[in-house]
Amino acid sequence: MLFSPYPKTKREELFDRDEELREIKHAVERGERLILLLGIRRLGKSSLLNVALNELPYPSVKVDVRKTYSEYSSVSRYAIGRAIVSSLEGRRRLLEELKDFLSRIRGIAVSGLRIEVSPKGFSLTELLEALNEYGERKGRVIIAFDEAQYLRFGGATRYDGIIAYAVDNLENLTFVLTGSEVGLLFDFLKFHDPEAPLFGRYHHDIELKRFSPELSEEFLRKGFEEAGVPVGDDELRMAVGELDGIPGWLALYGYIRTTRNLGHDDAIAEVLKEAKAVVGRELSRLFSYSPRYRVILKAVALGYSRWRDIKDYVTMKLGYINDSNFSALLENLVKSGYVEKTGGGYRIPDPVLERVFRE
Ligand code: ADP
Ligand code: MG
Structure with a gap:
């Protein structure tokens, strides 16, 4: 279903994105080792990733790093190893082929369709080496880290170092990293830091864009058609006017309208x-660090676009803050993708969140 409110996995449920899908496939076929899927939340990165992994003729493992982080409040190599391994579990054929490779790794024991990882002695690098050997047989193995910026919470485990080692030495692996918090992802990967392990490494960036207004309307039209719910052109236009081309909001709107039988206004309200x-869930952690984040978002949502004007607004609401502290907070919001810095100043890239922040 085009309007299903979960990340898509099948090609026929993914609207458009042919070009991006082709680009990923070609990059993998060419043997590229590091691919980044970038863009703010709800543009469809996870969906695109799932479909690409499904369509490509290579074995793959996928780790939802944000989920791992929220489960363990850290991303230890054990947690990541466990997550990689659990994405293999239950895949009988794959496991049978992989068993010999895996059982040689310290800290890993395969029994039937289950794989045990013991926190002691487990080496993520050895696991990657085993997958690389397997990849030699299968053409490649794809390792996907969804919301990879959370790998920065590795503590003693330096995932940038591990990825750099793999990119340099394990030629049968392709890493696909997605990131909603693009600035934070690049801060973590540090391609431009001569001291950093990934310095100067080639990476193929694919930036997801929102749908154009025409494409957005087309998406809604197709989705309503599929659901057998008639809808007028002006309503589609109004919906796109309010939700812009962000697939996540368009799909949710369509889902609400077709499953709950609501009219346009009620669906937008929902x-x-x-x-x-969503803001409560995604931003509560940030807001707990500093109440100023909320006020900065409100200022930008209200239309204050210049650094000085935003700062004045925050000062008026919450009292004095020095320039560099304020800059750091604003910069964090930019790096997380909630605020965007354009030629015309700061703005909120997501019109739906903008409305929420304004309140
Ligand atoms: P991201 O990972 O970028 O945050 P998701 O892949 O989770 O985005 O997509 C957000 C929502 O939008 C999901 O409900 C998904 O089903 C829907 N969606 C995203 N892209 C598309 C698309 N191209 N076609 C259909 N639905 C989409
Ligand atoms: Mg996602």
């Missing part, structure tokens, strides 16, 4: 309600 809940 989308906003959900957006509010």
Whole structure:
């Protein structure tokens, strides 16, 4: 279903994105080792990743790093190893082929369709080496880290170092990293830091864009058609006017309208309600660091676009803050993708969140 409110996995459920899909496939076929899928939340990175992994003729493992982080409050190599291994579990044929490779790794024991990882002595590098050997037989193995910026919480484990080692030495692996918090992802990968392990490494960046207004309307039209719910052109236009071309909001709107039989206005109200809940979930951690984040977002949402004007607004609301502290907070919001810095100044790239922040 085009409007299903979960990340897509099948090609037929993914609207458009042919070009991006082709680009990923070609990059993998060419043997590229590091591919980044970038863009703010809800543009469809996870969906695109899932579909690409499904369509490519190579074995793959996928780790939802944000989920791993929220489960363990860290991303130890054990947690990541466990996550890699659990994405293999239950895949009988794959496991049978992999068993010999895996059982040679310290800290890993394969029994039937289950794989045990013991925190002691487990080496992620050895696991990658085993997957690389397997990849030699299968053409490649793809290792996907969804929301890879969370790998920065590795503590003693330096994932940038591990990825750099793999990119340099394990020629049958392709890493696909997605990131909603693009600035934080690049801070973590440090391609431009001569002291950093990934310095100067080639990476193929694929930036997801929002749908154009025409494409957005087309997406809605197709989705309503598929659901057998008639809808007028002006309503589609209004919906796109309010939700812009962000697939996640468009799909949610369509899902609400077709499953709950609501009219346009009520469906938009429900989308906003959900957006509010999303902000609560996604930003609560940030807001707990500093109440100023909320006020900065409000200022930008209200249309203050210059550094000085945003700062004045925050000062007026919450009192004095020095320039560099303020800059750091604003910069964090930019790096997380909630605020965008354009030629015209700062703005909120997501119109739905913008409305929520404005309140
Ligand atoms: P991201 O990982 O970038 O945050 P997701 O892949 O989770 O985005 O997509 C957000 C929502 O939007 C999901 O409900 C998904 O089903 C929907 N979606 C995203 N892209 C598309 C698309 N191209 N076609 C259909 N639905 C999409
Ligand atoms: Mg995602």
